[in-house]
Amino acid sequence: MTTLTISGLTKRFGELTAVDDISLDIADGELVSLLGPSGCGKTTTLRAIAGFVQPDAGAILFDGVDITALAPERRDIGMVFQNYALFPHMTVRQNLRFGLEMRRVGQKEMAERIGKVLEIVQLAGLEERYPRQLSGGQQQRVALARGLVIEPRVLLLDEPLANLDAKLREEMRFFIRSLQKRVGITTVYVTHDQAEAMVISDRIVVMFDGRIRQVGDATAIYSRPATREVADFIGLSNFIDGRVTARTDDDRYTVETPLGAVQCRSAVALAVGSPATIVVRPESIKLSRAPSTESGVNSIAGKVRDRFYLGNIAGYRVACADGAIIQVQEEPWHASAVSDEVWCLFTSDLAWIIRR
Amino acid sequence: MTVESPQLAVQRVPIARGAVGAWLRANLAALLVLPILVFLGCFLVAPYVDMLVMSFRNPSTTSVFAPGYTIGNYTKALSDPYYLGVLAKTIAFGVVTTAICAVIAYPVAYHLARTRSRFKGLLYVGVLSPLLVGVVVRCYGWIILLANNGLINNAVKKLGLAPHGLPLMYNALGVGVGLVHVFLPFMILPILSAIQGIDPALEEAAQSLGASRTRTMFRIVVPLSLPGIQAGSILVFALTISAYVIPILLGALKVKIMPTLVIQLLIDAFLWPFGAALAFILAASGAAIIYLFIRVTGRWMKGMA
Numbered sequence: 110m111t112t113l114t115i116s117g118l119t120k121r122f123g124e125l126t127a128v129d130d131i132s133l134d135i136a137d138g139e140l141v142s143l144l145g146p147s148g149c150g151k152t153t154t155l156r157a158i159a160g161f162v163q164p165d166a167g168a169i170l171f172d173g174v175d176i177t178a179l180a181p182e183r184r185d186i187g188m189v190f191q192n193y194a195l196f197p198h199m200t201v202r203q204n205l206r207f208g209l210e211m212r213r214v215g216q217k218e219m220a221e222r223i224g225k226v227l228e229i230v231q232l233a234g235l236e237e238r239y240p241r242q243l244s245g246g247q248q249q250r251v252a253l254a255r256g257l258v259i260e261p262r263v264l265l266l267d268e269p270l271a272n273l274d275a276k277l278r279e280e281m282r283f284f285i286r287s288l289q290k291r292v293g294i295t296t297v298y299v300t301h302d303q304a305e306a307m308v309i310s311d312r313i314v315v316m317f318d319g320r321i322r323q324v325g326d327a328t329a330i331y332s333r334p335a336t337r338e339v340a341d342f343i344g345l346s347n348f349i350d351g352r353v354t355a356r357t358d359d360d361r362y363t364v365e366t367p368l369g370a371v372q373c374r375s376a377v378a379l380a381v382g383s384p385a386t387i388v389v390r391p392e393s394i395k396l397s398r399a400p401s402t403e404s405g406v407n408s409i410a411g412k413v414r415d416r417f418y419l420g421n422i423a424g425y426r427v428a429c430a431d432g433a434i435i436q437v438q439e440e441p442w443h444a445s446a447v448s449d450e451v452w453c454l455f456t457s458d459l460a461w462i463i464r465r
Numbered sequence: 466m467t468v469e470s471p472q473l474a475v476q477r478v479p480i481a482r483g484a485v486g487a488w489l490r491a492n493l494a495a496l497l498v499l500p501i502l503v504f505l506g507c508f509l510v511a512p513y514v515d516m517l518v519m520s521f522r523n524p525s526t527t528s529v530f531a532p533g534y535t536i537g538n539y540t541k542a543l544s545d546p547y548y549l550g551v552l553a554k555t556i557a558f559g560v561v562t563t564a565i566c567a568v569i570a571y572p573v574a575y576h577l578a579r580t581r582s583r584f585k586g587l588l589y590v591g592v593l594s595p596l597l598v599g600v601v602v603r604c605y606g607w608i609i610l611l612a613n614n615g616l617i618n619n620a621v622k623k624l625g626l627a628p629h630g631l632p633l634m635y636n637a638l639g640v641g642v643g644l645v646h647v648f649l650p651f652m653i654l655p656i657l658s659a660i661q662g663i664d665p666a667l668e669e670a671a672q673s674l675g676a677s678r679t680r681t682m683f684r685i686v687v688p689l690s691l692p693g694i695q696a697g698s699i700l701v702f703a704l705t706i707s708a709y710v711i712p713i714l715l716g717a718l719k720v721k722i723m724p725t726l727v728i729q730l731l732i733d734a735f736l737w738p739f740g741a742a743l744a745f746i747l748a749a750s751g752a753a754i755i756y757l758f759i760r761v762t763g764r765w766m767k768g769m770a
Binding site: 160180181182184187211212 | 664666667669671673674675676677685766
């Protein structure tokens, strides 16, 4: 069983710094997603773990042993590529045998392991097919099986679901998740799809411009985003800029904004007078005819500009003071109409200060 | 005033009207092939048919051929060990040249296919350079190098390595060097295009599964580039067994192969029917070997789309 450590990893391509001093510890059996827009360095990081990219600085350690200088074929990794990279001139069985032959596994054990892994990925009976005779989903599972059958120390997945249609993609998320838990293999999963990362991962690493912006589970990343970029990338957000006027409790602050004083929380300590941006998710806000009288609930006055109906929610865009638009997701039966004067209510627990 | 839709405007411009127009439109593709068919018919098929007829004519000492027909030319060629020997030698030349070309061409093609060098264009020019110089000039260059009193032999003699020089020309070695040099691009280009069609991720996948660079090469890249090797081999083989200028200039008739022998029979001995028969035997043998080659390599490529 293997822990994976990335320490100070840096990779430059000419002028561009693709990966900028990344450090990360991944526990044995953990599934960690690298999430970010294209060009954020997530794929370069994965390829450095695989050994296809030689870093300019930093180290990669398996179980505390530095493997940075090791060739890819000596790292004992299983890798699933975005386009699957199945060997087109080999049948499913030959594809699975390839890694085992390289490891000089005996014929009998080979057959057993191939049989077992094909059962796990539910492809038994397709051994003699060529990749082009399989559907996209089947090819995807062959690629997974090929990576798993060698029983690698670390499994690396590079956007493995990106080429599947939407419905199959959602199914495969759960399939990969349960498969990974069942096998218990340390896994790094690269994706640009936030929902995929949230469903599949133990922890999510959000990356921008070659740097890690936040590490945490889905709840932490979504409800307490560390930066504006993270909040913007994952889900919809309202941002309210202001200045800290008081610290009311350990992590509770009052921030003066153009929309009025807002009570909120912060994960980092802030000095009175420092600038702050508050993030509030649209579904954290309720619309009301009157301001709240409860303590710890913020009320912001505004006028409904747009209403839209999506079946599971009713969406609102509320124009507030200073021309700011607040996005609100209400229950689908909520009745406020366009031009209604409303109050946007949200508790201080769901308003978080992010770094600027 | 009515405004016409763009669709209607398009339909208003047919190639031609009526039944003739309809026929033209239906057979446009076939018509476009017509010029090349006419050209090949006049300058390839007709001469071949003429030669085929010639190969069954009776020989004559006073004119090109005597009246009447015979299969004697073929029985003579196929029963004489001398001609069979020359045929075997020609085919052996083809096989060996093809094999050497393939071995030399493969690394070059792989490098060209995978390089991201700024000098890629220059490398292409380098690969094509044997074709940029006329065949006679190129052979003259080789003669300067390989002749008995050429650059290499003079150096060897001066250095006292071989007092009588090395036999580099007027033998199979000299002809082979010349043939490999000029036919190399015909091997490199098809292999290059085949390797370019192989997703580099396949090589990475093989490595991630524990295969070394060498194993990745022989288990993944080479099998997937077989169509390129096949095409290149057919080209080089066909060109080699029919090569005339290079064997004449670098072998000077001391290397007995079919094309030079046929020309000797036609021009020097004036034995048109017999020469035509030999030419056809060579063409048929070459075609048969290429057919077998395609069958065998096709079996290796079974799994590929």
